[in-house]
Structures are given as C-alpha cells and as structure tokens.
Amino acid sequence: MPIYNKLIEIRTQPGINIHNITSHIKDFIAASTIQNGQVLVFSRHTTTALVINEDEVRLLEDIKVFLRKLAPESDRYLHNDLHLRVVPEDEPINAHSHLMAMMLTTSEVIPIMDGKLGLGTWQSVLFFELDGPRQRTVCLQISGN
Numbered sequence: 001m002p003i004y005n006k007l008i009e010i011r012t013q014p015g016i017n018i019h020n021i022t023s024h025i026k027d028f029i030a031a032s033t034i035q036n037g038q039v040l041v042f043s044r045h046t047t048t049a050l051v052i053n054e055d056e057v058r059l060l061e062d063i064k065v066f067l068r069k070l071a072p073e074s075d076r077y078l079h080n081d082l083h084l085r086v087v088p089e090d091e092p093i094n095a096h097s098h099l100m101a102m103m104l105t106t107s108e109v110i111p112i113m114d115g116k117l118g119l120g121t122w123q124s125v126l127f128f129e130l131d132g133p134r135q136r137t138v139c140l141q142i143s144g145n
Contacts, residue, residue, distance in 0.1 A: 001143055002032075002143070002144075002145070003142065003143045004028070004140075004142040005139070005141050006140045007137050008024050008137065008139075009135065009136070010136045010138065011133070012132035012134050012135075013133050014132050015129075016067060016068070016100075016128070016129065016130055017129045017132055018060050018063070018064075018127070018129070019129070020055045020126055021126070021138060022117070022119070025041060025110075026116075026117050028140050028142065029112055029115065030115070032142050034112055034115070034142050034144040034145065035112070035114060035115045036113060036114065036145060037111075037142060037143050037144010037145060038109050038110065038111055038112060038142070039110050039112055039117070039140060039141065040107060040108075040139075040140070040143075041108045041109075041110065041125055041139075041140055042106060042107040042141070043127065043136070043137075043138050043139075044136075044138070045106075045134075045136055045137075046098055047100075047129075047130045047131035048101060048106070048127065048128055048130060048131075048136055049101050049104030049106060049127075049128040049130065050104070050105060050125065050126070051105070051126045051128060052108055052119070052123050052124070053123065053126055054123070054124065055126060060126075067100045067130070070100060071095075071096040071099035073096045075096065077096065077099075078095070079094075079095035079098065080093045080094075094131045097130040100128075100130045101128075104128060108125060110125070112142065112144055
C-alpha cells in the first residue's frame, strides 16, 4: 500500500485565527495515485488544533468567542509562572491557548473515495491557531490504493 507524506507551512496572525486548509488536502490527493483510502491531517503544535466544520465567517467568529469563554486569557494559570520553570527567553504567556487546544483535536482522518476527499457538503478542514503569530506546520499523510 503506497503512503504519501507532505508538510503544509502556515504563517499565522496574532491571537486566535482559523485557516481553511481543505484545498491543500484536495490538491495533495489529486497529485497522488490514491483512489480509495484515507488522509491523516496532523498538527505538530500544542497550541493549535484541527476541526472539521463549516467555513462561514459568522460561525468562525462565534467559535472564537466560545473558545475565549472556555479559557480566558486574563485568568490565572500556573503554566504562566515563567519565573518558576526553565523556558526560552521568548516564551509567551499562553496557558489559555494550551487549554483551548485540549478542547479541540490535533488530528483528523478523512476518507478518500474515488480519488476525492470524502467530506460532506458544508464540511471544511480548519486549522486553528490559538497562540499566534507563528510559523506552523501541518503534516498530511495519504494511504490506500
């Protein structure tokens, strides 16, 4: 069974931002020989997430508001006591971002059927930056026949 790997690089903006990466995944599938199988989409960071949902601007704003309510940046978090642990000089105050990421997921597995990404009509693969701005990497892996 052939396996194809690809890394997607994403430069993010400050704070919470959401990137639709569906077209990257579709292009990768089209460039492969896989007709039936699956694609694994995996984020390599602890303050990012992947979600399958609708890419509608008002919904995306609602999601940002919801996440900020779950883990307000202004709350007190032990992880933010940078003076009590060994950290790089540029370490951000970002416990809230880690907590938001834990409420989402770091990977999705999506079927490939007849050479096409098996998403529903309104579904998109969304990459969530929760602690930007940063340079991020998403790993894609296709397997099948």
